[in-house]
Amino acid sequence: MNDLLASIIKSTQGDYPIFVGNNFKKDLAKYIKNNYDPKRIFLISDSKVFASETINLINELENSNIKCESLSIDINETKKNLDTCAYIYDWLLSVGSERNSILISIGGGVTTDLVGFVASSWLRGLNVIHFPTSLAAMVDASIGGKTGVNFKHGKNLIGAFKQPLLISMDTKSLETLKERELNSGWAEAIKHAFLFDKGLLKKFQMQSKDIISKKDPVFTEIIKRSVQIKAEIVSKDEFEKGTDRIKLNFGHTIGHSLEGLTEYGKLLHGEAVSIGMVVATNISKNLNLISNDTKNEIISTLKQYGLPINLTKGIDIKDLFDNTKNDKKVKNGKINWVLLKDIGSPVIKDDVPDSIVMDSIQETI
Numbered sequence: 001m002n003d004l005l006a007s008i009i010k011s012t013q014g015d016y017p018i019f020v021g022n023n024f025k026k027d028l029a030k031y032i033k034n035n036y037d038p039k040r041i042f043l044i045s046d047s048k049v050f051a052s053e054t055i056n057l058i059n060e061l062e063n064s065n066i067k068c069e070s071l072s073i074d075i076n077e078t079k080k081n082l083d084t085c086a087y088i089y090d091w092l093l094s095v096g097s098e099r100n101s102i103l104i105s106i107g108g109g110v111t112t113d114l115v116g117f118v119a120s121s122w123l124r125g126l127n128v129i130h131f132p133t134s135l136a137a138m139v140d141a142s143i144g145g146k147t148g149v150n151f152k153h154g155k156n157l158i159g160a161f162k163q164p165l166l167i168s169m170d171t172k173s174l175e176t177l178k179e180r181e182l183n184s185g186w187a188e189a190i191k192h193a194f195l196f197d198k199g200l201l202k203k204f205q206m207q208s209k210d211i212i213s214k215k216d217p218v219f220t221e222i223i224k225r226s227v228q229i230k231a232e233i234v235s236k237d238e239f240e241k242g243t244d245r246i247k248l249n250f251g252h253t254i255g256h257s258l259e260g261l262t263e264y265g266k267l268l269h270g271e272a273v274s275i276g277m278v279v280a281t282n283i284s285k286n287l288n289l290i291s292n293d294t295k296n297e298i299i300s301t302l303k304q305y306g307l308p309i310n311l312t313k314g315i316d317i318k319d320l321f322d323n324t325k326n327d328k329k330v331k332n333g334k335i336n337w338v339l340l341k342d343i344g345s346p347v348i349k350d351d352v353p354d355s356i357v358m359d360s361i362q363e364t365i
């Protein structure tokens with residue numbers, strides 16, 4: 001597994017590895033056996049990937065003499081709630097999980113968030129391994145220990161920091177992911193390049209044909225590098241107390257506002273973030289932080305990956321602007337805008353004039 005090691009995350013709950021590769025379930029099962037020697041493992045899977053991913057993983061774990069209990073759930077964002085947690089708690093009770101049991105979450109970010117939260121709360125905390133199967137969950141949701149569920153008053157209001165034992169990303173899983181979901185994941189992966197890695201952005205631009213057609217080794221390598229960036233940031237700023245993790249919010253101020261106005265579901269998260277990154281880029285340009293060429297480079301890369309760069313029809317600019325004030329990240333009424341001074345060089349500003357924000361939104365129409 002050494003060649004698959006992408007990163008080691010440092011956390012107050014222990015350091016742990018992230019493995020990224022293509023088709024290595026057998027090696028993963030052996031690794032789990034050798035490192036944790038569990039008698040039983042409890043797998044909780046999104047039903048959409050049960051046949052393609054979970055069954056294979058169960059077979060490999062059982063070949064390594066680990067008895068598996070599995071639960072396949074028909075899950076989506078509207079079911080990321082306490083009712084589904086209770087359903088999983090019931091199941092864990094019925095199959096006899098114990099305090100030192102290991103759960104494995106298999107699915108997209110909804111599943112890793114939900115199962116991570118179950119692992120943080122059931123019996124005051126079990127062990128969890130994440131096996132993300134969507135690109136968004138690989139490059140973003142599964143990394144960093146934030147887990148949670150939605151509440152009637154808003155998204156992710158109930159949650160906990162729960163660091164897993166390990167995260168395993170098998171890019172073969174992505175073969176069955178819908179193109180629109182894949183592109184939405186690219187938004188977060190490319191965001192990491194805009195923020196921290198000029199070289200990675202060049203790869204996204206120059207090798208887009210191979211990346212989009214999932215051709216290895218470049219496909220797996222590019223995901224691995226993007227994962228490393230998020231892993232480095234969360235290792236430096238586990239609880240988002242410093243100025244590192246907040247930078248990952250590039251494109252999210254407008255992105256979240258847009259998601260709120262279009263009602264969740266119409267735009268995928270990565271699509272809303274893509275439009276948000278265009279607005280943040282326009283703001284950066286209008287404040288003379290970046291050149292017109294850099295701005296065009298950012299926008300054309302998003303376009304290359306099938307991401308939207310224009311504001312959704314029917315959205316009122318004033319509503320979009322006003323709604324940014326509802327963002328969780330707003331402190332004392334001031335928005336912390338994550339902007340760019342250059343590719344690979346983010347800056348946080350809390351004094352962007354309203355008129356510049358409005359103009360920058362207007363430019364995306």
Ligand SMILES: NC(=O)c1ccc[n+]([C@@H]2O[C@H](COP(=O)([O-])OP(=O)(O)OC[C@H]3O[C@@H](n4cnc5c(N)ncnc54)[C@H](O)[C@@H]3O)[C@@H](O)[C@H]2O)c1
Binds near residue numbers: 046111177
């Ligand atoms: N904890 C964090 O730090 C963090 C960060 C970002 C996002 N999130 C959360 O992640 C969630 C979004 O993640 P997501 O975009 O992965 O959503 P998701 O889990 O709903 O997955 C997207 C869709 O793809 C399907 N799917 C997943 N893997 C598949 C595969 N291999 N083949 C075919 N279909 C597959 C799912 O069933 C679903 O329909 C949100 O709930 C968000 O709040 C959490």
Ligand SMILES: [Zn+2]
Binds near residue numbers: 140252269273
């Ligand atoms: Zn995001």
